[in-house]
Amino acid sequence: MAKTVIVVVDGFGVGAMPDAGSLRPGDLAADTCGHVLDHARTALGRPLRLPVLGALGLGLVHPHPDLARRTHLPVAAGRAALGYPGADTFAGHQTMMGADFSRVTVARLADHIDEVAGALTAAGHRTERLEGQPLLVVDGVVLVHDNLEADPGINWNASGRLDDLAFDGPAGILAVARTVRAVAPVARVIAVGGHADGPLPSYVRPGDGGTVGLDTPATGFYRNSGLQVRHLGAPLDHTRQLPELAARAGIPVTLVGKAADILVCDPALRHPAVETADVLAHTLDAVRAGGDALVVANVQETDLAGHQQDTGRYGRLLEQVDAGLAALVALLAEPGDRLIVTGDHGNDPTIGHSHHTREYVPVLIHRPGADGVELLPDADSLADVGATAAVSLALDPGGLAGGTPLRTGRRAA
Known part of the structure; x- marks a missing residue:
């Protein structure tokens, strides 16, 4: 034994x-x-x-x-x-x-943003860049962006306010993250939904290594109740x-x-x-x-x-x-x-x-x-x-x- x-x-x-x-x-x-x-x-x-x-x-x-x-x-x-x-x-x-x-590679979203946008469009979503920056606004409410809490290029996030849409469901935050996961070369795509203190674009900032993403702690997601997170690992x-x-x-x-x-x-x-x-x-x-x-x-x-x-x-x-x-x-x-x-x-x-x-x-x-x-x-x-x-x-x-x-x-x- x-x-x-x-x-x-x-x-x-x-x-x-x-x-x-x-x-x-x-x-x-x-x-x-x-x-x-x-x-x-x-x-x-x-x-x-x-x-x-x-x-x-x-x-x-x-x-x-x-x-x-x-x-x-x-x-x-x-x-x-x-x-x-x-x-x-x-x-x-x-x-x-x-x-x-x-x-699995280390990559900024900027290096694959056209491929990610194409996959989201093919899945029926509407995408645009936020003021020309290398991150995506999906269906007007979900941000797809570099994760700023890990080293640059390790993880990408799909983040949304639960006041704007559901976490689950065919058009929810998790569905967006799964579409991104299908084409992402990085170790993790993380779906994050919570209650923010204000509009998410106001918390976007540059990170290390040329990354751009959501300052998640600053949004209030971690302080406010109802946070939902799902880690989607590389296949x-x-x-x-x-x-x-x-x-x-x-x-x-x-x-x-x-x-x-x-x-x-x-x-x-x-x-x-x-x-x-x-x-x-x-x-x-x-x-x-x-x-x-x-x-x-x-x-x-x-x-x-x-x-x-x-x-x-x-x-x-x-x-x-x-x-x-x-x-x-x-x-x-x-x-x-x-x-x-x-x-x-x-x-x-x-x-x-x-x-x-x-x-x-x-x-x-x-x-x-x-x-x-x-x-x-x-x-x-x-x-x-x-x-x-x-x-x-x-x-x-x-x-x-x-x-x-x-x-x-x-x-x-």
């Missing part, structure tokens, strides 16, 4: 990838893990208490002096490049579960992702936290949660249930702390995660059990902006019954994490659309 648990600490990077500065040169200095540890020394006068992350090998892949270099646990430790364009949670999780993101073959592969083999699948919102697997048990305590509790309950299992959990609050540029909160959350990992390590003690701790991108709270940072992420694997401590070579993609988990569940990783199982490297000194 083997269990594999993947805990994704959202926004937990261990240093900038070589291309991290392509959009913002300052991002080459990104190091979420290191800067959070530095802040603790300054603000608290002590290191963060991360004994379990240390025992899982975090200090073997990050050189910070507050991280232990030795461990008594049988672990394999390394780091992974993201393997998808940009730095996005949706793309990170889909890639980690074995999706092929090779056809993916979900049957060739790890949760579906496991479910077809009769392995119970549990998705916790944000993973429950963005991963597709109809037979899975789902526990959406944001509070870290809830995410950890649901994860522990799934492991205690006994039997074979695949559990994928996302700790979202670390990412939120990064967006808020709240380094202190990020550190406190890491300590909370570490305590939860201690309980998981105690439960996952049988040979064949695996605990994989990783991230989906970086989100350095000291970098000077609220966007994700394109960083390597740790890959820390607890291997009960294995011998010693091994250092893994850098993985080219998060898809390699999913392929490695497939092997631990005695599944054929060739059933995934992408990813190569991580082969152990050299012994740690």
